[in-house]
Amino acid sequence: MMDKDSFRSIQSIGRTQLIDELMEHATFEKSSVLQSSGDDTAVLEDRDSYQLLTSETFMEGVDFDLTYFPLHHLGYKIAVAAVSDVYAMNGHPEVVLVNLAVPNKISVDMLKEIYKGIEAASKDFKFQIVGGDLTASHQILSASISCYGTVTKDLITYRKGARKNDAICVTGDLGGAIAGLRILMREKKYWEEKEEQQSFEPDLAEYEYVVKRQLVPIARKDVIDKLDELNIIPTSMIDITQGLVSELKHLANASEVGAHIYGATIPISLKTRHVADEMKEDVDKYALYGGEDFELMFTLPEDDVEKLTDEFSDFAVIGKIIDREEGVKMQQAEGDMILFDDPEDD
Numbered sequence: 001m002m003d004k005d006s007f008r009s010i011q012s013i014g015r016t017q018l019i020d021e022l023m024e025h026a027t028f029e030k031s032s033v034l035q036s037s038g039d040d041t042a043v044l045e046d047r048d049s050y051q052l053l054t055s056e057t058f059m060e061g062v063d064f065d066l067t068y069f070p071l072h073h074l075g076y077k078i079a080v081a082a083v084s085d086v087y088a089m090n091g092h093p094e095v096v097l098v099n100l101a102v103p104n105k106i107s108v109d110m111l112k113e114i115y116k117g118i119e120a121a122s123k124d125f126k127f128q129i130v131g132g133d134l135t136a137s138h139q140i141l142s143a144s145i146s147c148y149g150t151v152t153k154d155l156i157t158y159r160k161g162a163r164k165n166d167a168i169c170v171t172g173d174l175g176g177a178i179a180g181l182r183i184l185m186r187e188k189k190y191w192e193e194k195e196e197q198q199s200f201e202p203d204l205a206e207y208e209y210v211v212k213r214q215l216v217p218i219a220r221k222d223v224i225d226k227l228d229e230l231n232i233i234p235t236s237m238i239d240i241t242q243g244l245v246s247e248l249k250h251l252a253n254a255s256e257v258g259a260h261i262y263g264a265t266i267p268i269s270l271k272t273r274h275v276a277d278e279m280k281e282d283v284d285k286y287a288l289y290g291g292e293d294f295e296l297m298f299t300l301p302e303d304d305v306e307k308l309t310d311e312f313s314d315f316a317v318i319g320k321i322i323d324r325e326e327g328v329k330m331q332q333a334e335g336d337m338i339l340f341d342d343p344e345d346d
Contacts, residue, residue, distance in 0.1 A: 075117025
């Protein structure tokens with residue numbers, strides 16, 4: 001029996017340390033496994049390529065709210081979360097397995113809506129649904145997806161590998177997903193406070209961009225295709241699911257380097273800024289800590305940045321790699337410097 005005085009809550013140690021401690025019990029090793037935990041996917045060696053394995057789990061009440069989250073969007077989003085990890089390794093998804101824990105409140109047609117969303121993603125990102133599992137749940141819906149992908153040995157890109165003076169690049173814009181969530185949560189609260197509650201159908205036309213960023217995010221297959229076309233291999237890469245700061249620290253820690261970014265260069269949509277202003281919140285915090293944007297962050301030598309810029313516009317250089325001893329830091333527009341905590345503190 002566990003001593004109550006030794007009880008540690010998950011919140012007290014954080015997500016990264018929890019994973020590290022759990023993996024201490026993964027002691028049996030196979031020679032074909034090159035990378036287990038610690039990157040966007042596990043990596044298994046094949047003859048001419050590497051196999052990429054990853055999984056994502058979404059829990060009702062934690063990761064999604066059925067009040068405002070259409071089930072076909074849920075299916076699409078869990079698929080995007082998984083294939084984005086594969087793209088972050090410079091690979092391509094091949095097949096997925098879908099596991100659902102289903103309470104009685106979910107009907108057959110509702111489950112089919114989830115699969116319609118996954119099917120739409122399969123056509124967009126070129127993977128096949130090959131099976132999975134269904135089980136009962138007492139109260140909440142849980143959806144899990146496992147994705148298998150591949151990458152040729154000469155193209156694989158890890159979180160480790162960034163070198164001093166490499167440019168730090170991010171695709172798209174950041175903070176839109178959390179802005180969309182803030183709008184949906186506000187509308188839900190308004191609906192709950194109404195005297196007569198009817199179906200939840202708010203007018204979100206003004207916020208379409210950010211709501212789509214939350215409900216129907218896009219994995220960046222186009223970026224991987226363009227890098228391949230131009231014969232550019234990033235020195236390191238990670239997808240932005242936990243927020244820019246968290247992912248930047250993961251990349252810096254894995255590469256054993258520091259990072260210096262510039263707040264003024266972080267790409268943020270005007271529509272995201274509008275939401276932050278309306279909410280009287282700091283839009284920079286949306287971009288730095290919001291998460292679920294599923295954009296890619298990668299590092300490149302200067303010559304490759306110029307080469308990519310000539311052919312592709314949907315990315316921004318936000319900083320550079322520096323010595324590890326200098327830490328992970330951001331220079332604000334006013335000139336003040338913010339030093340982020342050590343990567344191990346996440």
